[in-house]
Amino acid sequence: MATPTPPLRLYPLGDAAVVLELGQAIAPGTHQLLQALARLLDQHPPLGLREYVPAFTTLTVFYDPWVLSQASPELPYAQMASALQKLLPAAQAAAAHYAPGPLVEIPVCYGGGFGPDLALVAGHAQLAAEEVIARHAQPEYLVYMVGFAPGFPYLGGLDARLTTPRRAQPRALVPAGAVGIAGAQTGVYSLPTPGGWQLIGRTPRRLFDPGRAQPSLLQAGDRLRFVPISEAEFQRLSHEH
Incomplete structure (x- = not known):
């Protein structure tokens, strides 16, 4: 149809x-x-x-x-x-004959120092932190566009239960790789920038690298899935990317 x-x-x-x-x-x-x-x-x-x-x-x-x-x-x-x-x-x-883009897996270490706002998001949603992680990692997201900073993906498909307002006071500096929620959207900071999203985790993958032939890891139309990893896996992967 x-x-x-x-x-x-x-x-x-x-x-x-x-x-x-x-x-x-x-x-x-x-x-x-x-x-x-x-x-x-x-x-x-x-x-x-x-x-x-x-x-x-x-x-x-x-x-x-x-x-x-x-x-x-x-x-x-x-x-x-x-x-x-x-x-x-x-x-x-x-x-009418649209072919979806490639599926890109983004490993994420949730909570702790990597996701300082996970407890806040969990409290707002009235869920356990583990349930927030499971709901955030379950969908296959669509990259609607890339903007704000080079390589920053705006994603569609966030579980409605995880909708959380932005921070009242933005952070002066958010590290590259931080995974956040703002309203009904989730995204990944591609570069160190100021930002007001609620940070729930961080990925060791580099979403933007000007030294690559294609600097932006993600393009509009790509699909994305978050994969939970441990802190030890984060440290190991951070040396590989």
Whole structure:
């Protein structure tokens, strides 16, 4: 059965970008359609395309107004908006045959010094800490987008019972690899940065390494599963990554 297409809205962002918005709901079907549109932009880049930035429900397309103004008397924004609308039917057809990305396992040492907010999350959910860990590690998550910091994955699929508000006072520095919860989302800090997510564990895997051919371990469309490990395993794996 075909997934209903979310309502399409196009609007300008400054004088050199157009935002394509597909409703307001974060959903796998919307994600698949945005990914299909992104692939079509790679395969058939419209005149004047500079780059694009996919998010949960939007695709922001940056273009060169000068190039487009030389090609047609029509306003550059109107030209790019029209090009995106023309790609939509092909994207809808491609999204119907969407193939999920690879499954990436992320080992996590939960609690203790690696997850200082685990007890808080457990108390908020009225669950034992062990149940929080089990519920967090059980789902297969979808990487909806990568942002905030290079390589930081925004994941869909968190058990609703684990929904926990952000910290009232963000930490000045969160270590790379920290696994946290903020509201109905969970994610992994890819670099040492300030942050207000509730930290429940940490992974020894490096999510972002500028020395790799593909610096970001995770890409939008990938699937992710957290695997609980011991502190001894964390120390061993940290020397391997």
